[in-house]
Amino acid sequence: MSFKILPDETLEDLQVKGLFILQKKDTFRFGMDAVLLSSFAATGRGRKVLDLGTGTGIIPILMAARYEAEKIVGIELQPDISDMAKRSVEGNGLEDRIEIIQGDLKNYRDYFNPNSFDVVVSNPPYMKAGSGFLNPQQGKAISRHEIHCTLEDVVKCADTALKHGGELYMVHRPERLVDVLTSMRNERLEPKVLRFVCPKPGTAPNLFLIKGIKNANPGLRILSDLIIYEDNGNYTEELKAIYNTL
Numbered sequence: 001m002s003f004k005i006l007p008d009e010t011l012e013d014l015q016v017k018g019l020f021i022l023q024k025k026d027t028f029r030f031g032m033d034a035v036l037l038s039s040f041a042a043t044g045r046g047r048k049v050l051d052l053g054t055g056t057g058i059i060p061i062l063m064a065a066r067y068e069a070e071k072i073v074g075i076e077l078q079p080d081i082s083d084m085a086k087r088s089v090e091g092n093g094l095e096d097r098i099e100i101i102q103g104d105l106k107n108y109r110d111y112f113n114p115n116s117f118d119v120v121v122s123n124p125p126y127m128k129a130g131s132g133f134l135n136p137q138q139g140k141a142i143s144r145h146e147i148h149c150t151l152e153d154v155v156k157c158a159d160t161a162l163k164h165g166g167e168l169y170m171v172h173r174p175e176r177l178v179d180v181l182t183s184m185r186n187e188r189l190e191p192k193v194l195r196f197v198c199p200k201p202g203t204a205p206n207l208f209l210i211k212g213i214k215n216a217n218p219g220l221r222i223l224s225d226l227i228i229y230e231d232n233g234n235y236t237e238e239l240k241a242i243y244n245t246l
Contacts, residue, residue: 038062041169057085159187
């Protein structure tokens with residue numbers, strides 16, 4: 001490889017179209033929620049996408065593999081993680097389609113014009129500041145807790161970024177569902193599609209995927225649950241299909 005890999009980083013083969021991603025050995029690494037969100041946030045040719053809190057850049061890279069969006073922009077606060085995401089984009093030769101911005105999404109007006117994106121995606125910190133165990137590793141803490149941005153910050157930024165009729169796609173935890181629905185409606189991002197993600201048949205969900213549309217009329221459609229594992233521990237056919245479409 002002709003690009004830089006730091007000693008505390010690993011190179012992960014995404015096993016799709018020859019793409020890879022750099023990740024830190026000792027900090028937050030992408031999980032299945034990013035894969036599910038990139039599949040859920042289906043988008044068409046020529047559209048402009050914004051990923052809020054892009055982290056390693058995994059969602060822009062997966063969406064570039066799945067869809068023919070014209071431009072995908074990712075904003076990441078942490079300088080070292082942002083730099084790593086930029087190197088992953090460059091190493092994959094995706095600079096013409098993906099742009100990584102190092103910055104605070106709360107200062108969104110410094111980075112883009114209002115009403116300029118067709119789609120916003122976000123895998124935000126799940127836990128409120130002051131709740132749960134705060135990991136002493138700063139990168140993991142920032143990724144998991146609302147330390148530098150809240151759910152409301154993310155949704156407000158999405159509302160400003162989206163065009164009329166634009167779409168917000170988010171993954172979050174069920175215990176925050178009411179917070180998510182309330183924040184979206186407060187910012188004119190009407191919740192339109194909701195899908196719960198369950199580990200196995202008959203178990204309670206541990207994630208949900210949601211789609212909102214800017215300035216849409218009320219009316220929420222709830223899809224059948226997405227099941228990850230069969231009772232025998234194998235991936236379900238639907239989950240296999242999600243990975244196979246990469």
